Amino acid sequence: MKLTALIILVTMIQVNGAVYSQTVRINVRNSGLEKIFIEIRSQTGYDFLYNSRLLKGTVPVTFSTSAAGASLTEILDEVFKNQPVTYSIIEKTIVIRKKSAWRRNSAEKEIMNEARKPVLPGEAYSGPKINTGQLLRQIESAGPQLQTVRGKITDEKGELLPGVNVLIKGTQQGTSTDESGSYSINVPNGDATLVFSFVGYRSREVRVGNQTEISISLEIDEKGLEEVVVVGFGAQKKVNLTGAVASVSSEDLERRTVTKASQALQGQMSGISVRQTSGNPGGNSASVVIRGQGTFSAAGTNPLVLVDGIESSMDAVDPADIESVSVLKDAASAAIFGSKAANGVILIETKKGVAGKPVFNYNMYVGRSRPTAMPEMVNSWEYAEMVNEAYQNTGQPARYTEADIQKFRDGSDPVNYPNFDHIDYLFGSGSGVETKHDVSMRGGNDQTQYMFSTGYYRQNGLIMKNNADRYNVRLNLDSKLHEKLKLSVRLAGIKTGSKEPSGAYAAGLGGIVAGAMRNANILPGPTPDGFYSRNETMHPEADLNSKSFVQNGATNIYGNASLIWNILKDLKITGQVGYTQANSDYKGFIATYPITPSYAITRNSLNTWWEQSTALTLQSMAEYDKQFKDHHLTVLAGVLGQAYETKRIGAYRDDFPNNSIYEIDAGATVRGTQSGTASRNTLASYFGRVNYNFKEKYLLEANFRYDGSSRFPADNRWGLFPSFSAGWRISQESFFADAVSWVSDLKLRASWGKLGNQSIGNYPYQDLIALGQNYPFGNTLQAGGAVTTIANKAITWETTKVTDVGIDLALFANRLNFTADYFIKETSDILYNVSVSNMLGASPSATNAGAVENKGWDFNLKYRGNAGAFTYGVSGVFSIVHNKVTRLANLEQDINSRLFVGHPIGSAYGFVSDGLFANQSEVDNYASQPFTFLASPGGIKFVDLSGPNGTPD
Numbered sequence: 001m002k003l004t005a006l007i008i009l010v011t012m013i014q015v016n017g018a019v020y021s022q023t024v025r026i027n028v029r030n031s032g033l034e035k036i037f038i039e040i041r042s043q044t045g046y047d048f049l050y051n052s053r054l055l056k057g058t059v060p061v062t063f064s065t066s067a068a069g070a071s072l073t074e075i076l077d078e079v080f081k082n083q084p085v086t087y088s089i090i091e092k093t094i095v096i097r098k099k100s101a102w103r104r105n106s107a108e109k110e111i112m113n114e115a116r117k118p119v120l121p122g123e124a125y126s127g128p129k130i131n132t133g134q135l136l137r138q139i140e141s142a143g144p145q146l147q148t149v150r151g152k153i154t155d156e157k158g159e160l161l162p163g164v165n166v167l168i169k170g171t172q173q174g175t176s177t178d179e180s181g182s183y184s185i186n187v188p189n190g191d192a193t194l195v196f197s198f199v200g201y202r203s204r205e206v207r208v209g210n211q212t213e214i215s216i217s218l219e220i221d222e223k224g225l226e227e228v229v230v231v232g233f234g235a236q237k238k239v240n241l242t243g244a245v246a247s248v249s250s251e252d253l254e255r256r257t258v259t260k261a262s263q264a265l266q267g268q269m270s271g272i273s274v275r276q277t278s279g280n281p282g283g284n285s286a287s288v289v290i291r292g293q294g295t296f297s298a299a300g301t302n303p304l305v306l307v308d309g310i311e312s313s314m315d316a317v318d319p320a321d322i323e324s325v326s327v328l329k330d331a332a333s334a335a336i337f338g339s340k341a342a343n344g345v346i347l348i349e350t351k352k353g354v355a356g357k358p359v360f361n362y363n364m365y366v367g368r369s370r371p372t373a374m375p376e377m378v379n380s381w382e383y384a385e386m387v388n389e390a391y392q393n394t395g396q397p398a399r400y401t402e403a404d405i406q407k408f409r410d411g412s413d414p415v416n417y418p419n420f421d422h423i424d425y426l427f428g429s430g431s432g433v434e435t436k437h438d439v440s441m442r443g444g445n446d447q448t449q450y451m452f453s454t455g456y457y458r459q460n461g462l463i464m465k466n467n468a469d470r471y472n473v474r475l476n477l478d479s480k481l482h483e484k485l486k487l488s489v490r491l492a493g494i495k496t497g498s499k500e501p502s503g504a505y506a507a508g509l510g511g512i513v514a515g516a517m518r519n520a521n522i523l524p525g526p527t528p529d530g531f532y533s534r535n536e537t538m539h540p541e542a543d544l545n546s547k548s549f550v551q552n553g554a555t556n557i558y559g560n561a562s563l564i565w566n567i568l569k570d571l572k573i574t575g576q577v578g579y580t581q582a583n584s585d586y587k588g589f590i591a592t593y594p595i596t597p598s599y600a601i602t603r604n605s606l607n608t609w610w611e612q613s614t615a616l617t618l619q620s621m622a623e624y625d626k627q628f629k630d631h632h633l634t635v636l637a638g639v640l641g642q643a644y645e646t647k648r649i650g651a652y653r654d655d656f657p658n659n660s661i662y663e664i665d666a667g668a669t670v671r672g673t674q675s676g677t678a679s680r681n682t683l684a685s686y687f688g689r690v691n692y693n694f695k696e697k698y699l700l701e702a703n704f705r706y707d708g709s710s711r712f713p714a715d716n717r718w719g720l721f722p723s724f725s726a727g728w729r730i731s732q733e734s735f736f737a738d739a740v741s742w743v744s745d746l747k748l749r750a751s752w753g754k755l756g757n758q759s760i761g762n763y764p765y766q767d768l769i770a771l772g773q774n775y776p777f778g779n780t781l782q783a784g785g786a787v788t789t790i791a792n793k794a795i796t797w798e799t800t801k802v803t804d805v806g807i808d809l810a811l812f813a814n815r816l817n818f819t820a821d822y823f824i825k826e827t828s829d830i831l832y833n834v835s836v837s838n839m840l841g842a843s844p845s846a847t848n849a850g851a852v853e854n855k856g857w858d859f860n861l862k863y864r865g866n867a868g869a870f871t872y873g874v875s876g877v878f879s880i881v882h883n884k885v886t887r888l889a890n891l892e893q894d895i896n897s898r899l900f901v902g903h904p905i906g907s908a909y910g911f912v913s914d915g916l917f918a919n920q921s922e923v924d925n926y927a928s929q930p931f932t933f934l935a936s937p938g939g940i941k942f943v944d945l946s947g948p949n950g951t952p953d
Contacts, residue, residue, distance in 0.1 A: 022044060022072060024070060024071070028063055028064070030061075031061055031062075032060055032061075033055050040075065045092065046089075047093045048093075049093055050085075055096075056186055057084045057085075057186040057188070058173070061078075063078050084098065085099060086098075148184060148212065149208055149212060149214055150185075150212065150214075151213050151214040152177070154181060154215075155201070156219055160180055161218065162181055163198065164183070164218070165198065165866065166185055166195075168185070168193070169192070190210055191207075194208060194214065198218055200220065200813025200814050200864070201218040201813060202219050202220070204218060221814070230324060231243075232328065232336040232689075233309070233621060233638065233689070237696075239745055242751060243329075243330050243725050244332070244333060245328055246272070246860070247327070248264075248265070257365055257367070259436060260284065261348070262274070262286040262288060265325065265346075267877065270819075270859055270860050271858040272329075273288070273289040273879075280509065281467050281498055281500075282468030282497070282498025287301075288303055291329055294800055294825060294827045295342070295830050296899060297760075297798065297831040297832065298759075298846070299758075299830075300759055302343060303327075303343045304337055304341055304343070304344070304345045305348065307348045307558065309560065312558060316492070317492070318438065318474070318494070320438040320453065321351055321474050322348055323350055324348075325347070327345070328341070329821075330753065330802050330823060331723045331754060331800070333345075334723075335705060335723030335753040336703045338706070338707040338721040339683075339756035339758040341721075342799075343757070352478055353477070355446055356443060359442050360440070363437070366434070366435045367433075368432050369433075369461075375517065377424075377521050379521055380417070380418060380419040380521040380522040381408035381409040383522050384399075384400040384404065384405050384408055418523070419521050420524050422515075422517075423517060425516075425541065426463055426512065427462045430465075431460045433460050434460065436457045438453065448477065448480070450477050450478075451476040453472075455470075456472075463509065464501075465549070468496065470495070471494070472492070472495075474490075476488075476491075477489040477490075484566040484567070485563070485566075487561070487563055487564075489560070490558070490561075491560075492559075494555070496555075497553045500550050501544050502550045504601045519533070519535050523535060530594070533596075539595045542593060542594075549588075550588045553584065554582065554583065554584040557579075557581040558578075559579045559580070561577055562575065562576040562577075572622070572625075575619075576618075578616075580614065581613070581615075583611070584612075585608070585609070587608045587662070588607045589605070590606075591659040604655070606667055608664055610649055610650075611647070612647055613645070613646045614644070614646075615643070615644050616642065616643045618642075621636060621637065622637055623635070633691070634689075634692075638686075639685070639686055640686075641684050643682045646679050648675075648678070652671075652673045653667025653671075654667055679762045681710045681711055682709075683709050683710070684707070684708045685706065686706045696732060697729050699726060699729070699749075700725075700726050701726075702724050703722065703723045704720065704721065705722075707719050709758045711758055711763065712796060712797070715794075722754060723754065724751065725750065727747055728749075729745065730748065731744065743810070745814070746809050748806075749804075750805045750806075753801070753802055756798065757797060757799075757800065758798075760831055760846070764791065764846065765792055765795050766791055767791045769787055770785060770787070773785050788842055788843060789843050789845055790845060792844075792847055795831070796829060796848055798829050798848070799827070800828075806821035807820050816863045818862075819859070819860040820858065821858040822856075824853070825854040828887075829848035830850030832847060832850040832888065832889055833847075835894075849887070851887035852886060852905065853884055856881035856882060857878075857879065858877075858878075858879050859876075860875075862876075863875070883904040884903060885901050885902070885905060886901065886902075911930065911942045911943075912945060913941060913942055913943070917936065917938065919937050920936070922941075927943075
């Protein structure tokens with residue numbers, strides 16, 4: 001009997017658990033509760049008991065379960081979240097009741113007692129006997145009835161506002177005004193507070209009390225006009241900017257799933273070209289070019305990047321830690337950075353702590369990469385047919401018989417007559433799965449605020465053995481040491497590592513992919529005997545399955561501390577020190593492995609190097625900010641010093657004892673080599689800025705930077721980089737504001753400035769002796785050195801001058817924003833290696849002999865709106881840039897460098913084809929061809945452009 005009772009009890013527990021945890025699948029959008037009740041009942045068999053009047057104050061629900069579904073209680077909890085009613089499950093009945101007024105009463109007790117009554121063997125059970133009328137009366141009489149509030153919403157001028165959100169504070173219950181600006185909402189009681197909000201207007205809160213009608217007016221929100229943008233060595237109100245500055249906030253960045261900060265700017269603003277040239281794990285950083293390529297020298301096109309005021313790299317910051325990004329596109333905004341700003345400036349501000357209880361945030365991302373397009377390889381039998389045709393066209397017998405081609409086609413002998421797709425094998429070997437985790441904590445009090453974050457990112461490639469990891473940590477502290485003294489500290493570290501398989505003759509994955517592209521399907525992949533096919537030195541499957549690899553690692557340390565002393569109300573002094581260190585290492589190992597029975601890689605080898613780069617920045621500045629009635633003046637002056645050091649060591653060894661030991665000291669020294677180098681350069685700078693505005697209507701700004709770099713000779717070491725800009729906010733004029741009220745802001749601006757580029761390498765003006773120039777004396781080889789490059793004693797800065805005119809327009813309470821810019825960007829004194837005779841016996845240094853021009857337009861359009869409680873935004877960016885080389889020493893073209901005066905940098909140069917020759921008669925009657933072996937039927941027909949203006953000669 002005891003055993004029987006135990007079995008019955010266990011069975012009841014299991015049945016009860018199964019009922020409550022049965023799977024429900026729901027997918028609703030803005031649906032009422034009654035519609036959801038019907039759907040749940042159809043899937044579970046549960047009945048709902050409620051008074052329909054209780055549902056009048058509820059809000060529509062948008063909810064979707066995963067494909068696996070969710071339990072009944074999980075669904076109900078989500079449906080009744082932020083509703084004025086809740087539920088109780090009594091056996092197979094779901095009772096709906098008010099949240100604040102329900103107490104278990106005699107009706108519910110009656111239901112529970114009925115549910116607990118035992119069921120005798122053989123007796124059918126039809127559920128508890130419920131006194132429905134009594135229970136409905138209990139539900140109806142529980143607590144006070146809802147209070148209805150009505151009203152109309154207008155703007156400052158009394159015009160009705162449709163689409164205003166009306167929300168009960170602390171809940172998700174709400175409505176919106178109709179086309180006549182009217183609304184009606186049920187509130188639980190007089191203690192409720194209504195929140196009225198509309199895009200472009202300030203929100204208002206009103207306590208209901210005993211009011212049944214609440215009509216209010218909303219004021220235009222000046223927040224868009226008060227928005228502050230980070231600029232060089234400070235911040236300015238966006239409406240007062242006279243330069244071309246674009247910015248994005250953390251809200252914009254958090255809407256995008258990016259794994260590196262360099263990818264975050266793509267499509268966010270005009271004039272910015274973001275290009276990711278590789279998806280290889282660890283090598284998927286994006287390059288950023290601002291307003292076209294300004295130089296073709298080794299100085300490069302990378303913009304200057306500052307993180308919290310200290311020079312760094314975009315990818316040294318986790319995207320989740322970024323508060324805002326400002327891009328300085330013209331000389332007026334970037335001139336204060338002088339000789340490093342020719343390619344534009346990117347300013348990154350990281351998130352700060354906030355006063356209050358700690359706030360934790362966790363974000364997780366999982367995704368999978370797949371190729372967007374794959375080359376379609378010719379089947380092996382089709383390849384054999386084409387080879388036969390090629391042989392026959394040259395008078396040779398066919399290489400493959402019809403029997404061979406049939407075996408390729410039917411796959412009866414896949415070892416000797418395969419149809420193996422090498423590309424498909426390669427890119428189908430990896431998972432492509434990537435995952436990212438970010439955890440942050442923000443908090444503090446009135447004296448000290450902190451932000452701590454850490455993250456991990458893992459990316460697996462499309463090809464096996466190809467992956468990358470990244471770990472990052474950050475601590476930001478802001479502390480008020482005294483009423484007038486504030487300390488800010490920024491500490492961050494990031495560690496990355498990547499690994500990929502490698503070929504024997506080309507380090508890394510690139511050689512393997514190239515081999516797979518060249519190997520036809522007629523060559524087999526891995527064979528049953530453990531060998532592989534090969535096409536000369538290309539054997540991708542053997543390389544992929546070997547122990548050869550390339551491994552890269554990097555550790556970046558960032559430290560920044562600033563002390564701000566508010567001496568007077570209008571005067572403050574800031575001192576800042578920053579230090580960054582980047583350590584990187586490389587290891588490329590070639591293993592020994594068999595390929596065919598008669599061919600193998602028989603000697604393993606290791607190539608490795610380690611490099612460290614450090615940068616120390618010391619800067620101090622004073623800022624005077626004073627308001628004189630309608631006049632506002634800001635003066636900034638500062639001094640800066642930077643020192644950069646780089647050192648590197650490398651080594652090579654081969655003949656390691658096996659493929660499992662790949663440390664440098666385990667290899668043979670007979671063919672071993674080693675190398676090492678170090679360099680140092682410094683920069684000293686003085687900078688300043690003056691801002692003036694009258695009633696925030698007429699705007700003037702001037703910047704200067706005076707830089708001295710150790711990379712230049714004494715006579716050309718210092719350079720001055722000024723800029724001037726002005727703006728007119730027409731919308732602030734009384735004649736305009738009164739006449740055109742729907743224009744929130746209208747500003748015209750113009751600027752001119754001069755920038756520099758000092759990224760020319762270290763000490764090109766000095767006669768450097770290159771070591772390793774060994775020379776035999778007698779029978780002995782002696783170590784020696786020689787001058788192999790002729791120094792340029794007159795080398796100087798590359799200089800960029802930028803002229804910009806623009807318009808900023810905001811309409812309809814800042815809901816619609818439009819910006820347009822026209823710019824001319826001229827770069828002169830570009831470093832260029834002029835060709836000389838080999839009789840010179842040395843290579844010449846680059847000279848300032850080139851010039852480039854970029855002209856173009858930038859357009860930005862953004863709209864924010866709402867449809868009831870639904871808020872949305874639409875934006876678009878568009879840029880036009882015309883690039884051309886305007887000077888190239890005394891030349892008109894340099895074909896090898898793809899440089900042509902009057903044409904864009906990197907222009908293609910070559911023969912122009914006009915289809916194929918159809919027959920011998922066409923060949924005979926056409927212009928003489930540059931390649932006689934192609935001048936035959938089926939060959940390429942090249943157009944004769946050798947005469948004047950591209951006409952036949």
